[in-house]
Amino acid sequence: MSDGPETSALQGAFCRGERPDDVLIYLHEEGIGSIEDLLEIGSRVEDGVVLVLPGEEGRAAFEQATGLGAMDFAGMAMDTDGEIDADCTGGTCPDAQNGEDHYVKFLFAFVEEENEAVGGLYAEGDVLHGYAACACGTTYSEKRVIEA
Numbered sequence: 001m002s003d004g005p006e007t008s009a010l011q012g013a014f015c016r017g018e019r020p021d022d023v024l025i026y027l028h029e030e031g032i033g034s035i036e037d038l039l040e041i042g043s044r045v046e047d048g049v050v051l052v053l054p055g056e057e058g059r060a061a062f063e064q065a066t067g068l069g070a071m072d073f074a075g076m077a078m079d080t081d082g083e084i085d086a087d088c089t090g091g092t093c094p095d096a097q098n099g100e101d102h103y104v105k106f107l108f109a110f111v112e113e114e115n116e117a118v119g120g121l122y123a124e125g126d127v128l129h130g131y132a133a134c135a136c137g138t139t140y141s142e143k144r145v146i147e148a
Contacts, residue, residue, distance in 0.1 A: 008043050010022075010043075010052040011024065011043060011050050011052055011087065011088070013052075014052050014088070014109075014111070015086060015087055015088055015128070015146070016146065017111050017113070017125075017126035017128070017146040019052065019111070020110075020111045020112065020113045020126070021054060021055055022052050022053060022054055022055065022058060022110075023052075023053060023054075023055055023058035023059060023062070023070070023108065023109065023110045024050060024051070024052050024058075024088050024107075024108075024109040024110070025042075025050070025051040025053070025058060025061060025062050025065065025106070025107070025108055025109075026045070026048060026049070026050050026051075026088055026089045026090075026104065026106060026107040026109075027048050027049050027051075027065055027105075027106050028047055028048040028103060028104060028105050028106065028135075029047055029048045029049070030105070030135075031105050031106060032048065032049065032065075035048070035049050038051065041053070041061075045087075045089050046089070047089075047103070048089065050088070050089060055110070058070075059071070062106075062108050065106070066106055066133075070108050073108060073131055073133070073139070074108060074129070074131045074141070076139050077131035077132065077133070077139035077140055077141040078131065078141045079139075080094055080138065080139060080140040080141065081094065081140060081141065081142065082094045082132065082138075082140030082141065082142055083142055084107065084109070084128075084130030084132060084141070084142040084144075088107055088109045088128075088130060089104070089107070090103065090104045090107075090132075091104050091107070091130070091132045091134075091140070091142070093132075093134040093136060093138050093140060094138065094140055095134070095136055095138045100135070100136040101135050101136065102134055102135060102136055103134070103135050104132045104133065104134060104135075105133045105134065105135050106132070106133050107130060107131065107132045107133070108130075108131045109128060109129060109130040109131070110128075110129050111126055111127065111128050111129070111146070112126065112127045112129065113126050114126050114127075121143065121144075121145055124145045125145040125146060125148070126145070126146045127143055127144065127145055127146070128142075128143070128144055128145075128146050129141070129143050130142050130143075
C-alpha cells in the first residue's frame, strides 16, 4: 500500500462501513518516531498517519505502535463516552474543559455489520466502534450507526 489515493480510498471505505474485516488505526505525529516509515502501509493525514489493515494484522500493528493490546485498550476506553470524528482521525475529549492540551494521540476503530438478530443499535445499520486516547491521559469511546 502506498501513500495517496489508494490509502485515502481505504480510509473512506472503512468509515462508510465497507471494510468490516479491517481495523483502522490513527497515530498522531507526536507519538511516532518516523511517519515516513509508516507511509509504506498507511496514509498521511494533517497531523499523523492512518492505517487500514486486516483485523489480526491491524490489532498486532496497534499493539506494536502503542504497547497496548487493541481489545484491552478498547475495554479501558469504553468506560468513558466521548466523540470520535467521522474520519476517525480525532475526537472530542470529555475532559476538554480542564484546560490541558487535548488531541487524540492514537485511535483504534472497527465496524460491526448490521445484525437485526442482535437488536438495538445493531439492527439500525453498520456500527462504528471508535476508541481514543487523548494527550491529557483520558481514554474514551463512541459507538454509532454509520450514516449511509
